Amino acid sequence: MPLGRRGGRVSALGGEGDEEAPRAAAAAPRASPQQPEAASEQVLLRGIFEIGRSSCDVVLTVRALRWRPIEPERPTGDSKCDLSCKEEFLKLKDIFSVKLKRRTLLPQEGNGTLLGITLFICLKKEQNKLKDSTLDLINLSEDHCDIWYRQFKKILAGFSNRPKSLKILLNPQSHKKEATQVYYEKVEPLLKIAGIKTDVTITEYEGHALSLLKECELQEFDGVVCVGGDGSASEVAHALLLRAQRSAGMEADSDSILTPVRAQVPLGIIPAGSTNVLAHSLHGIAHVVTATLHIILGHVQPVDVCTFSTAGRLLRFGFSAMFGFGGKTLALAEKHRWMSPNQRRDFAVIKALAKLKPEDCEISFLPLNSSPDLQERKAQGSPKSDGDARWHVIQGQFLNVSIMAIPCLCSVAPGGLAPNTRLNNGSMALIIARNTSRPEFIKHLKRYASVKNQFNFPFIETYTVEEVKVYPRNKTRAHSPEEEDQLHGTASETSFPWNVDGDLMEVTSEVHVKLHPRLIDLYGESTEEMNDAKVT
Numbered sequence: 377m378p379l380g381r382r383g384g385r386v387s388a389l390g391g392e393g394d395e396e397a398p399r400a401a402a403a404a405p406r407a408s409p410q411q412p413e414a415a416s417e418q419v420l421l422r423g424i425f426e427i428g429r430s431s432c433d434v435v436l437t438v439r440a441l442r443w444r445p446i447e448p449e450r451p452t453g454d455s456k457c458d459l460s461c462k463e464e465f466l467k468l469k470d471i472f473s474v475k476l477k478r479r480t481l482l483p484q485e486g487n488g489t490l491l492g493i494t495l496f497i498c499l500k501k502e503q504n505k506l507k508d509s510t511l512d513l514i515n516l517s518e519d520h521c522d523i524w525y526r527q528f529k530k531i532l533a534g535f536s537n538r539p540k541s542l543k544i545l546l547n548p549q550s551h552k553k554e555a556t557q558v559y560y561e562k563v564e565p566l567l568k569i570a571g572i573k574t575d576v577t578i579t580e581y582e583g584h585a586l587s588l589l590k591e592c593e594l595q596e597f598d599g600v601v602c603v604g605g606d607g608s609a610s611e612v613a614h615a616l617l618l619r620a621q622r623s624a625g626m627e628a629d630s631d632s633i634l635t636p637v638r639a640q641v642p643l644g645i646i647p648a649g650s651t652n653v654l655a656h657s658l659h660g661i662a663h664v665v666t667a668t669l670h671i672i673l674g675h676v677q678p679v680d681v682c683t684f685s686t687a688g689r690l691l692r693f694g695f696s697a698m699f700g701f702g703g704k705t706l707a708l709a710e711k712h713r714w715m716s717p718n719q720r721r722d723f724a725v726i727k728a729l730a731k732l733k734p735e736d737c738e739i740s741f742l743p744l745n746s747s748p749d750l751q752e753r754k755a756q757g758s759p760k761s762d763g764d765a766r767w768h769v770i771q772g773q774f775l776n777v778s779i780m781a782i783p784c785l786c787s788v789a790p791g792g793l794a795p796n797t798r799l800n801n802g803s804m805a806l807i808i809a810r811n812t813s814r815p816e817f818i819k820h821l822k823r824y825a826s827v828k829n830q831f832n833f834p835f836i837e838t839y840t841v842e843e844v845k846v847y848p849r850n851k852t853r854a855h856s857p858e859e860e861d862q863l864h865g866t867a868s869e870t871s872f873p874w875n876v877d878g879d880l881m882e883v884t885s886e887v888h889v890k891l892h893p894r895l896i897d898l899y900g901e902s903t904e905e906m907n908d909a910k911v912t
């Protein structure tokens with residue numbers, strides 16, 4: 377199996393920032409000085425195995441497993457031999473399990489004849505996709521295999537960042553109710569191979585994950601994994617952060633919640649919902665096996681989170697929000713949960729477009745790194761200040777307001793709803809659509825399908841910000857009784873629907889959105905790193 381070759385070509389398993397094998401492995405025997413590999417990498421073991429039907433000279437170093445077919449000696453300069461004898465390699469950081477390979481005809485037979493060692497490995501495929509695979513090292517000697525097997529075990533045990541125990545929260549209602557099947561058919565078998573202990577809870581109602589994470593013994597787990605869509609993942613992220621605040625002695629309605637502490641354990645997101653924006657933004661692709669392998673390999677990256685609060689009271693933690701068209705569309709879709717996910721999404725978009733109406737708002741925002749120079753200009757009067765000279769204030773009729781801490785990649789916006797922001801660049805994208813005609817607004821929505829010029833419209837404004845406050849100015853909105861009924865039932869007080877990570881949040885007054893850089897660790901590798909590795 378051609379996994380990687382030394383020299384010109386970059387390994388299919390390649391990537392930046394090679395980790396050395398853990399310390400335990402480094403205590404193994406030293407390489408004989410005549411080995412060429414020993415010059416750059418410490419050799420742990422050397423032996424002969426059959427790999428892919430060729431007898432190979434196999435070398436295990438602190439970073440990689442390297443092998444080269446053993447060929448009969450040929451005259452020097454034989455180019456055919458040079459090509460076929462090229463060394464192949466596998467990086468140790470891409471191995472996630474090792475087992476002894478035995479021939480057992482019947483399961484009850486117990487230990488069958490030893491055939492060799494099987495390595496379970498992660499392969500990098502196109503479009504940031506990861507795939508699990510195996511590499512068989514065939515050798516019938518028990519002693520030989522035992523030495524190698526124990527060495528691989530030592531190496532794997534030394535990857536301390538990899539989880540050993542996970543709390544799994546599974547929403548059986550996500551998308552077309554396939555989360556349970558996705559988990560038991562695709563995720564659990566890989567976690568088992570990797571030897572990860574799991575404790576699964578199938579959620580029974582909205583808010584179940586939140587109440588469960590309030591009580592459960594979190595210290596027993598190295599991480600929490602959510603199998604579901606954006607609503608579920610966001611609920612679990614909110615629950616983990618809320619729990620961290622409580623553990624740190626903070627109350628949700630105190631000012632201190634606006635300077636929150638980090639979540640205690642990383643969160644993994646297995647995409648099984650209808651839109652999967654979070655998983656897509658995290659991995660560059662919404663792919664179950666990719667998400668699972670990132671968890672198994674212990675890839676984590678810190679991600680920026682927003683607090684949504686009103687009058688100093690925390691409403692929730694989240695990654696992205698839409699107010700106006702985006703909020704109303706979700707409110708309509710939620711009213712029609714009995715429809716299939718695609719049907720209700722299309723229905724809600726069409727209905728919200730048919731009733732397209734701007735919100736009269738005041739939006740104040742704190743631009744990222746507002747410089748003293750900028751403050752001076754504000755002080756001189758343009759535009760209006762809300763008391764603190766660093767804040768910009770704009771007023772008017774807005775069709776949609778998006779506030780996004782992550783790029784929000786999805787199938788309808790492959791470049792992201794906020795293509796210029798990153799998962800942890802310490803800023804949010806504020807994208808404002810001012811009032812315009814329906815055809816112009818539709819043109820803007822359609823532009824998301826392309827990868828450039830999404831915001832090249834006179835009615836769109838984009839800002840890079842740290843904080844935003846949205847004050848709806850018309851608190852007794854003059855919508856028709858029909859609209860009132862469709863959006864909010866018979867609520868006596870008018871509330872404004874917000875779409876926070878695909879979850880409906882209804883608020884009657886102003887909302888303050890504040891960015892908190894790198895507040896939670898999510899299982900995944902930064903897509904920039906993945907793309908850089910591909911370019912390399």
Ligand SMILES: Nc1ncnc2c1ncn2[C@@H]1O[C@H](COP(=O)(O)OP(=O)(O)OP(=O)(O)O)[C@@H](O)[C@H]1O
Nearest residue numbers: 550551580581604605606607608649650651652878
């Ligand atoms: N057993 C359950 N019954 C009903 N709702 C549930 C249950 N378990 C969880 N929920 C709630 O369902 C909501 C939506 O779920 P989820 O986001 O997983 O699916 P989705 O809406 O199909 O996907 P997406 O958000 O990606 O479009 C979440 O807010 C979650 O709290």
